[in-house]
Amino acid sequence: MDRRTIIKQISILTGAAFVGGQIFIQSGCKTDGQTTKALLTNDQIALLDEIGETILPQTDSPGAKSTNIGAFMHKMVTDCYSTEEQRIFIEGLENIKQRFETKYSTSFISANADQKTAFLNNVNTEAIAFRKAKKYEDPEHYFVMMKQLTILGYFTSEIGATKALNYIAVPGKYDGSYPYKKGDKAWASS
Amino acid sequence: MTDTTYLNIKSTKLHTYDAIVVGSGISGGWAAKELTEKGLKVLLIERGQRHDHIKDYKTASQDPWEFGHGGMTTQTQKSDYPVIHRGWAAQEAVMDAWVNEKDCPYSEIKPFTWWRSYRMGGRSVIWGRQSYRLSDLDFEANVKEGIAVDWPIRYKDLAPWYDVVEKFIGVSGTKQGLPHLPDGQFQPGMDLNIVEKEIAKKIGTHYKNSRHLFIGRVANLTSDLPGRSKCQYRNRCWEGCPYGGYFSTQSSTLPAALATGNLHIVTGAIAKQILYDKDNKKATGVEILDTEDNKTYEFKSKIIFVCASALNSTWLMMNSATDVWPEGLGSSSGELGHNVMDHHYNLGASGKMDGFEEFYTYGRRPNGFYIPRFVNLNGDKRSYLRGFGYQGSASREEWQRDVAELGIGVDLKNMLTTPGQWQIGSTGFGEILPHHDNKIMLDKRLYDKDGNITTDTNSGKPKTDKWGLPILAMDAELRENELNMRKDIVEEMKQMFENAGVKDVNIWDAGHNMGHGIHEMGTARMGLDPKTSVLNGWNQVWDAPNVFVTDGACMTSSASQNPSLTYMALTARAADYAVSELKKQNL
Numbered sequence: 001m002d003r004r005t006i007i008k009q010i011s012i013l014t015g016a017a018f019v020g021g022q023i024f025i026q027s028g029c030k031t032d033g034q035t036t037k038a039l040l041t042n043d044q045i046a047l048l049d050e051i052g053e054t055i056l057p058q059t060d061s062p063g064a065k066s067t068n069i070g071a072f073m074h075k076m077v078t079d080c081y082s083t084e085e086q087r088i089f090i091e092g093l094e095n096i097k098q099r100f101e102t103k104y105s106t107s108f109i110s111a112n113a114d115q116k117t118a119f120l121n122n123v124n125t126e127a128i129a130f131r132k133a134k135k136y137e138d139p140e141h142y143f144v145m146m147k148q149l150t151i152l153g154y155f156t157s158e159i160g161a162t163k164a165l166n167y168i169a170v171p172g173k174y175d176g177s178y179p180y181k182k183g184d185k186a187w188a189s190s
Numbered sequence: 191m192t193d194t195t196y197l198n199i200k201s202t203k204l205h206t207y208d209a210i211v212v213g214s215g216i217s218g219g220w221a222a223k224e225l226t227e228k229g230l231k232v233l234l235i236e237r238g239q240r241h242d243h244i245k246d247y248k249t250a251s252q253d254p255w256e257f258g259h260g261g262m263t264t265q266t267q268k269s270d271y272p273v274i275h276r277g278w279a280a281q282e283a284v285m286d287a288w289v290n291e292k293d294c295p296y297s298e299i300k301p302f303t304w305w306r307s308y309r310m311g312g313r314s315v316i317w318g319r320q321s322y323r324l325s326d327l328d329f330e331a332n333v334k335e336g337i338a339v340d341w342p343i344r345y346k347d348l349a350p351w352y353d354v355v356e357k358f359i360g361v362s363g364t365k366q367g368l369p370h371l372p373d374g375q376f377q378p379g380m381d382l383n384i385v386e387k388e389i390a391k392k393i394g395t396h397y398k399n400s401r402h403l404f405i406g407r408v409a410n411l412t413s414d415l416p417g418r419s420k421c422q423y424r425n426r427c428w429e430g431c432p433y434g435g436y437f438s439t440q441s442s443t444l445p446a447a448l449a450t451g452n453l454h455i456v457t458g459a460i461a462k463q464i465l466y467d468k469d470n471k472k473a474t475g476v477e478i479l480d481t482e483d484n485k486t487y488e489f490k491s492k493i494i495f496v497c498a499s500a501l502n503s504t505w506l507m508m509n510s511a512t513d514v515w516p517e518g519l520g521s522s523s524g525e526l527g528h529n530v531m532d533h534h535y536n537l538g539a540s541g542k543m544d545g546f547e548e549f550y551t552y553g554r555r556p557n558g559f560y561i562p563r564f565v566n567l568n569g570d571k572r573s574y575l576r577g578f579g580y581q582g583s584a585s586r587e588e589w590q591r592d593v594a595e596l597g598i599g600v601d602l603k604n605m606l607t608t609p610g611q612w613q614i615g616s617t618g619f620g621e622i623l624p625h626h627d628n629k630i631m632l633d634k635r636l637y638d639k640d641g642n643i644t645t646d647t648n649s650g651k652p653k654t655d656k657w658g659l660p661i662l663a664m665d666a667e668l669r670e671n672e673l674n675m676r677k678d679i680v681e682e683m684k685q686m687f688e689n690a691g692v693k694d695v696n697i698w699d700a701g702h703n704m705g706h707g708i709h710e711m712g713t714a715r716m717g718l719d720p721k722t723s724v725l726n727g728w729n730q731v732w733d734a735p736n737v738f739v740t741d742g743a744c745m746t747s748s749a750s751q752n753p754s755l756t757y758m759a760l761t762a763r764a765a766d767y768a769v770s771e772l773k774k775q776n777l
Contacts (some may be wrong), residue, residue, distance in 0.1 A: 056596045063605070072260075079264040085240065126596055131594060144594050151606065152260040155589045159435050161254055164607045165589065169253065171423040171553035176383030180550035185586045186609040190253055 014096020039086060044093055045070040050109050052114045052150040061164040064154045072153035073146070075160045084139060096123065112179065161188035195448060196240065196457045197233075199480050199487055204454070207233040208772070210476050210491040210504065212461040215312025217741040217757045218497035219439030219447070223764035224450035225495070233489055234453060237460045238289075238500075243440035249429025250284045250511070257282050276303050277706060283429050287316050292654070294657040297633045299479065301703040302664035304501065304710070310457060311439040312499065313708070316428040319436050319556070320581065322503035322751035323352050323360045327370040327567070329643040332747050335575055338624040339527060339717045341746045342727030344370065351759035358446075360415050362557075363407030370738040371562040379405045379410045380421075380557050384549045385584040385612045392690035401564045408557040408580060409437035409755075417445060425554035429538075433467035436556070451662070454661065459481055460657065462492060464519055464737060466511035471643070472777075473510075473519075473737045477703060484657055491777055493736045493768050497761065501530075501630055501741035504713040505662055507724075507731070507739075508632050520714055520724040520731045520739075527631050529624035529715055530666040531748040533707035537676055537684035540615035543693035548588060550609055558583035561616070561686075563750050565678065576625065578681060579750050582616030614692055618679035620672060621750040624712055628666035628704070635663070676702075692723040709753050711745035729764040736777045738764045 039084035052069030073143070077089050100119055102110045108116060120143075127141035134141075154160040161167040197204075208230035211221045222234045249257070263271075263280045272282045274288045280321075289306040290734075296304060307313045326345045333340035349372070356375040364379035382390060382405050390403040410421040411434075418434035418441055427436050434441035447453045459478040465488065467474050475490035498504045504527055508518035515521045563577035564570065587610030596602055636642050636650025644650040654660055678696040686693045717723020720732035723742050730736040740761040742753060771777045 012266075043637075056603045057600060058608075059600055059603055076259060078263050079266075080259060082265065090219040116553070120598055122401055128595055140594075147593055147598065148534040151589060151593060152262075156254040156257070156260040158253070158255040164603070169251075169424070174381055174423045174551070174553035174555045176386070176551055176555070178550045180344070180548055180609065182547070182607065184550070184585070187554075 040074045045074050047108055048073045053145055054120050055136045055147055056154050062159050063152050067154055067157035067159050069150055069153050073149045076149050086137055088142050119149050195455055197454050199456055204487050207231050207491045208490055209493045214315040214439055216754050217449045217761045220758045221444035221497055221765055222453060222759040223443040224448040224669055224762050226447045226450040228769040231452050234455045235459050235461050236310050236457045240457045241749040244432050250429040263336040273303055295660050297516050297663035299663050299665040300667045303703045303706040305708050310706045314438040320752040321407050321409050321755040323372045323374055324749045324751060324756055325372050328749035337662050337678060339722050342716050342718045348759050351384055352765040355758040359409050359442055360411040361407055361409050362412040364404055364592055366402060366404055380555055382559060383551050384586055385543050385546055386559050386746045388688040392687055396689040403559050403561050405516050406557045406560045410556055411435055423553035423555060425556040441624055445538050457592045461506050464510035466519060468514050479657055481501035496739045497741045500710040500713060503739050503741055503743040520733055521723055522531055523722055526628050526724050527713050528629045529712040530628045530630055531624055531711040532620045532669055532704050533619045533709045534622055534702040535617055535619050535707050537699035538617040539680060539687055539695055539697045540681050541687050541692035543612040543614055546612050557615050574671045576621035578618045578620035578679050580616045580618050584610050584612055584614040586610055618681050619750055620675045620679060622748050623671050624627050624747055630662050630713055632660045633663035671750055683766045711742040711748050713740050714743040715746045728767045
């Protein structure tokens with residue numbers, strides 16, 4: 001990965017800069033220090049597993065939960081997010097939990113997949129509207145954070161890279177007009 | 191490698207060498223190789239730690255899931271490396287490569303992004319590897335346009351040394367027959383992919399072959415060299431290549447220098463000053479500072495090659511012979527520290543290409559296409575001087591695409607696990623004119639305990655690095671010529687893409703701080719006259735002819751091509767000259 005990779009990242013840059021990534025943002029960075037106390041409870045991590053699984057469910061390959069996506073998100077939010085981003089993420093997580101229980105009279109974790117998908121689709125629609133209204137430098141919506149982390153964690157996991165995608169550690173050669181059939185999997189890293 | 195190659199400074203007895211090379215990066219590695227192969231006993235000084243080929247490339251063979259943060263950096267790293275976080279280099283795999291900015295601060299009178307790697311091999315381990323020759327279009331530009339001073343050399347002086355360097359390091363590329371971007375000694379070029387080929391063809395047709403898109407000339411092997419395997423298309427070069435597939439000091443020049451038995455290396459040693467004998471008007475050696483215990487040691491030599499990277503080479507000269515010249519060795523012309531250059535970039539265009547859905551790519555090519563300069567050339571005339579080139583690539587969208595606006599669930603997963611539409615992007619690299627007022631200096635201002643500048647000489651102190659050494663202050667910016675060129679860079683790329691059938695073309699210009707191109711040049715320029723230049727045509731300091739400065743500091747103009755190949759050729763040429771002068775007892 002080098003400076004040519006920025007071409008690859010243009011879609012990310014012009015869309016949502018990766019939260020915590022600070023790519024191309026030339027502001028100073030606050031030190032938030034390492035927290036000694038765990039940021040999220042086990043229940044919250046379990047809820048993130050379910051949210052991740054709803055974003056990237058099991059299909060012909062395992063879903064995000066199989067990669068312990070909740071623990072990955074916990075690590076990323078703890079290590080890579082600013083205090084402000086952490087606050088938005090955690091409040092958003094609680095928001096999902098409460099609103100879901102109010103609406104369905106059951107917990108997110110014990111609900112069925114259709115309920116989870118319908119609910120998070122609505123949250124996703126809210127996030128898209130939120131992004132349209134916000135200024136570029138304003139923080140992202142918490143659900144964009146969850147979506148980004150789910151996708152990053154899943155596709156860089158062993159299951160995501162080798163089962164959902166096609167991973168070859170040492171290609172050994174380059175073919176710039178490699179035949180492709182519709183439905184063939186994409187490469188895990190390029 | 192013998193156990194005695196790496197010196198323990200504290201217990202070493204041998205303090206006298208034929209030559210001392212300061213810095214082990216792209217230029218210093220070449221100086222060490224050439225000088226040892228010609229029989230000189232050489233000491234190579236590196237301020238950072240040892241970083242052995244293959245053994246120390248600790249992430250190079252890890253799979254993506256072994257990294258922990260999916261490639262992203264942590265808040266602690268953001269705090270320790272704020273400059274690195276201004277750009278794309280802040281990535282989990284390579285954070286160890288960058289210098290700790292708290293230990294090694296610098297001042298920005300104007301914004302300046304300085305990307306430094308202090309360890310064995312320097313930035314040769316993490317460089318972008320694009321390798322292009324300069325031509326007489328570049329060497330003659332200053333004198334023809336009345337800008338700065340004339341280069342003391344022409345293409346014919348450097349051409350044989352480009353040959354030597356390209357053959358040894360291995361540059362893959364294709365011959366194009368363009369006088370302003372001379373062909374070289376190439377290994378077979380890598381392939382353009384099918385979309386890049388289509389766009390190359392259409393650009394050629396539309397512009398009647400006055401513009402060219404071809405595969406980048408890159409210091410990655412497409413054929414094996416002794417001790418090195420060809421590129422395996424992993425595209426993880428900057429973590430260090432376990433195959434030696436690209437040129438770095440470790441893969442290429444260092445093994446050659448070690449094989450002579452003439453090389454000693456000292457790491458963790460900052461070259462603090464060049465020792466200067468004012469009676470004989472020659473340098474006598476280098477004083478180094480042990481970064482572990484802050485003690486200093488003197489090493490003597492007949493000649494010194496200063497290859498510490500452009501701005502640090504000048505820093506070293508500014509700290510040397512100050513009893514003779516208050517502004518340092520090489521400052522008698524008044525040009526030391528001046529004429530900082532870079533390549534301005536951080537701008538370009540991107541778009542989508544319809545069709546080609548029955549094609550994909552296999553392998554991760556660590557290279558892209560190149561479009562060399564076409565402005566102010568062959569009758570073309572612009573409102574600004576000089577020109578620019580482009581680098582880019584085409585690829586199909588993969589899982590990294592923007593998902594913020596997309597839905598969730600099965601559809602999202604199916605979309606991200608299959609390749610999307612072809613897209614293409616291209617970044618401009620523009621020449622920066624040498625300007626006397628673009629400068630660096632030792633920061634001699636006084637700071638109070640809160641870090642604010644003060645005039646109180648009692649409480650105020652100059653800022654220093656971790657070892658109490660003076661730091662650099664940067665005072666350089668893009669000027670009118672560059673800013674005018676930038677408008678043209680994005681507009682021309684947009685037009686070329688549209689003329690080649692690319693859809694939804696977006697242009698972008700994220701602005702450019704000096705240094706962000708990682709091509710720092712100038713501050714000790716070569717010239718024909720000691721009154722207006724720091725170095726002569728053989729890279730010798732006019733004021734100390736046994737000191738040679740052969741890294742980016744020596745550049746008299748920047749051209750628009752990636753510069754490292756030129757530093758290597760200049761270093762090999764200067765080393766050859768230095769040895770022949772030594773034999774004639776002229777040094």
